[in-house]
Amino acid sequence: MELIKAKDYREMCKLAAEKMIKLVMEKPNAVLGLATGSTPLGTYGFLKQDYEQNGTSYQQVTTFNLDEYVGLDGSHPQSYRYFMNKNLFSGIDIQLDNTYVPSGQVENMEEECLNYESLLRTKGPIDLQLLGIGRNGHIGFNEPGTSFQTNTHVVELTESTREANKRFFDSIEEVPTHAITMGISSIMESNEILLLVSGESKAPIVRDLFEKEQTEEIPATVLKSHPNVTVIADEEALSLLTEKV
Numbered sequence: 342m343e344l345i346k347a348k349d350y351r352e353m354c355k356l357a358a359e360k361m362i363k364l365v366m367e368k369p370n371a372v373l374g375l376a377t378g379s380t381p382l383g384t385y386g387f388l389k390q391d392y393e394q395n396g397t398s399y400q401q402v403t404t405f406n407l408d409e410y411v412g413l414d415g416s417h418p419q420s421y422r423y424f425m426n427k428n429l430f431s432g433i434d435i436q437l438d439n440t441y442v443p444s445g446q447v448e449n450m451e452e453e454c455l456n457y458e459s460l461l462r463t464k465g466p467i468d469l470q471l472l473g474i475g476r477n478g479h480i481g482f483n484e485p486g487t488s489f490q491t492n493t494h495v496v497e498l499t500e501s502t503r504e505a506n507k508r509f510f511d512s513i514e515e516v517p518t519h520a521i522t523m524g525i526s527s528i529m530e531s532n533e534i535l536l537l538v539s540g541e542s543k544a545p546i547v548r549d550l551f552e553k554e555q556t557e558e559i560p561a562t563v564l565k566s567h568p569n570v571t572v573i574a575d576e577e578a579l580s581l582l583t584e585k586v
């Protein structure tokens with residue numbers, strides 16, 4: 342894993358956006374893997390700004406999102422489909438038909454998992470997968486203990502994840518209990534992975550990621566065996582590393 346140290350959140354976002362823009366310019370029909378959460382928000386802001394100022398085009402780009410809450414329709418303000426439309430897709434010239442977010446509201450969730458996985462196979466592989474990390478090391482919604490062999494699947498969210506995400510809802514009861522997520526194996530099939538980490542609250546998991554052995558108890562440690570991973574982390578997130586970088 343290559344580590345790039347950023348001064349702060351803003352610099353992390355700027356570096357990530359520059360990498361994504363470079364890819365789209367070199368490969369106009371790139372397949373991007375996208376993430377939600379507060380971490381990638383600033384990066385999406387820079388992509389929108391670049392589109393307005395420089396006109397980088399996403400007309401031929403395809404995107405795949407990592408995950409979605411089960412039970413929330415795409416029009417629900419806390420759904421990840423809504424998040425993506427609002428925070429990125431509406432601000433660039435991407436064709437919405439080329440943006441894939443797993444659906445959390447179909448009758449047959451098992452079938453949705455298989456469909457998403459087969460879409461990934463026919464339209465993919467993902468050229469660059471953007472990732473955030475949960476405080477417990479989850480990537481997408483692959484919680485600790487998830488097998489590294491998993492494809493897209495439905496998961497029960499841990500209490501700590503529901504607790505961490507309740508800030509977006511009126512109360513903890515409203516936070517969905519399940520989600521659909523690309524599996525760890527699906528994520529690992531991406532050609533390149535870009536993990537963004539910012540802030541003090543992520544410092545303990547960043548230390549674990551770099552200093553502990555690979556284990557399914559810390560899903561993000563799977564990235565140690567991917568050949569092309571870049572981690573962009575800010576100073577606060579790196580503050581607990583034993584060996585200062």
Ligand code: GLP
Pocket residue numbers: 376377378379380381407408472473474475476480481482502506
């Ligand atoms: C959520 C998402 C993850 C995200 C993580 C971190 O649960 N499913 O994809 O990486 O939380 O979120 P944040 O960036 O807000 O810390």
